[in-house]
Amino acid sequence: MFYDIVFGSGILGLFIWGGLFCVSTTALSFVLILSLILRKKNFLNKKICQKTEAGSLLNSLDQIESNGSLFDRIYMVLRSNSYKNNAELEDLAAEIIGRDSRRILRKIAALQTCANVAPMLGLLGTVQGMVAAFMALGTSVGPEKASVLAVSISQALYTTAAGLVVAIPSTILCIAFRNRLEAIVDDLNEDIKKLIDVFPGGR
Numbered sequence: 001m002f003y004d005i006v007f008g009s010g011i012l013g014l015f016i017w018g019g020l021f022c023v024s025t026t027a028l029s030f031v032l033i034l035s036l037i038l039r040k041k042n043f044l045n046k047k048i049c050q051k052t053e054a055g056s057l058l059n060s061l062d063q064i065e066s067n068g069s070l071f072d073r074i075y076m077v078l079r080s081n082s083y084k085n086n087a088e089l090e091d092l093a094a095e096i097i098g099r100d101s102r103r104i105l106r107k108i109a110a111l112q113t114c115a116n117v118a119p120m121l122g123l124l125g126t127v128q129g130m131v132a133a134f135m136a137l138g139t140s141v142g143p144e145k146a147s148v149l150a151v152s153i154s155q156a157l158y159t160t161a162a163g164l165v166v167a168i169p170s171t172i173l174c175i176a177f178r179n180r181l182e183a184i185v186d187d188l189n190e191d192i193k194k195l196i197d198v199f200p201g202g203r
C-alpha cells in the first residue's frame with residue numbers, strides 16, 4: 001500500500017517523497033555528527049579539571065597529557081603567548097572558544113533547517129493530495145471515485161505524518177544540543193579561568 005502511495009503520487013509526489021528522504025537522512029547525519037562532537041572529552045581535560053586547587057593545577061601545567069581536547073589546544077596557544085597579561089590571555093581563549101562554538105552552532109542550524117523544511121514538504125504533499133482528492137470527486141464515478149479519493153487522502157496524510165516525524169525530534173534535539181554546548185562551554189570557561197589565574201606568565 002505504501003509503495004502504491006509513493007509511486008502512484010505522480011511526479012510531484014515523487015519529488016516530495018524524495019525530498020523527505022533527503023531531509024530525514026541529512027537530519028540523521030547531523031544528529032550523529034553532533035552526538036560525537038558534543039562529548040566532554042572533546043572539550044575538557046578530565047585530569048586537569050579534577051585538580052581544583054591552584055597549587056595542584058600549577059604543578060600539573062608542564063605535565064598535561066594531551067587528549068586532543070579544546071582545553072589542550074587553548075593551553076598550547078596560551079603557553080606560546082605567556083608574555084601577555086591575564087586580560088589578553090582571556091580574550092585569546094574566548095576567541096578560540098567562540099570560533100569552535102560557531103562551527104558547532106552552524107551544524108545545529110543545519111539540523112534546525114531540516115526540522116523547518118520537513119513539515120513544509122509534508123504540507124506540500126497534503127496540498128497535492130487534497131487537490132487530487134477534489135479532482136477525483138469531479139471526474140471519477142462509481143467505485144473508481146472512492147478508490148481514487150482514498151489514495152489521494154492517504155497521500156496527504158502520509159506526507160504530513162512523515163514531515164512531522166522528521167521535524168519534531170529534530171527540533172527537540174536542536175534544543176538539547178544547544179543546551180549541551182552551553183553547559184560544556186561554561187565548564188570550559190571555568191577551567192580556562194583557573195588555568196589563566198595560575199598561569200606562569202599571567203599578570
